């Protein structure tokens with residue numbers, strides 16, 4: 751399958767969320783990325799299961815939930831019930847990461863694991879068999895609109911090597927500062943899913959054009 755584009759609703763107009771989701775899906779977005787922040791794991795608070803369920807009801811594309819929260823194991827069931835297809839937890843937030851990933855799968859979603867810019871890819875070696883998604887953060891999580899960290903391209907390459915060595919078919923996702931200027935390099939390094947918030951929803955030509963520009967950059 752071709753590269754998936756996953757607009758992050760964090761940068762959408764929340765007062766018109768349904769329309770915004772509809773617009774990007776019409777323009778060819780493959781997934782919708784939902785950024786959940788708790789004010790503890792990251793210094794910002796965003797949204798929870800109710801908004802996730804609303805987004806899920808607006809389109810048929812997979813809902814990709816990124817939990818930037820402490821104790822994510824407490825909320826796995828709530829987000830699966832809200833319609834999360836992929837449910838990603840942070841390695842740094844999970845002392846019992848292996849168990850939490852199994853909990854996600856048992857609850858009925860596809861488990862993902864995310865690493866912050868400071869966390870080496872090698873820390874995931876012993877959980878690769880448990881995940882369907884490996885998320886390389888290319889900014890420090892907490893806010894949309896931050897500058898892409900260039901070393902993330904190397905980490906995507908390392909993630910690709912790790913998955914190949916393990917015989918895993920998990921997808922590699924990149925999140926943070928992704929735009930038309932770095933998309934092709936990320937895909938060349940091995941990325942399967944590109945998350946983009948501001949490059950889509952703050953695009954001067956509107957969100958539809960944001961999706962189209964990303965797709966164009968990959969041709």
Ligand code: DX5
Nearest residue numbers: 891892894895926927947948
């Ligand atoms: C960052 C979030 C990202 C962010 C992406 O903490 O996980 O999904 O919203 O937004 P941009 O693309 O603007 O960096």
Ligand code: ZN
Nearest residue numbers: 785816925945
């Ligand atoms: Zn995210």
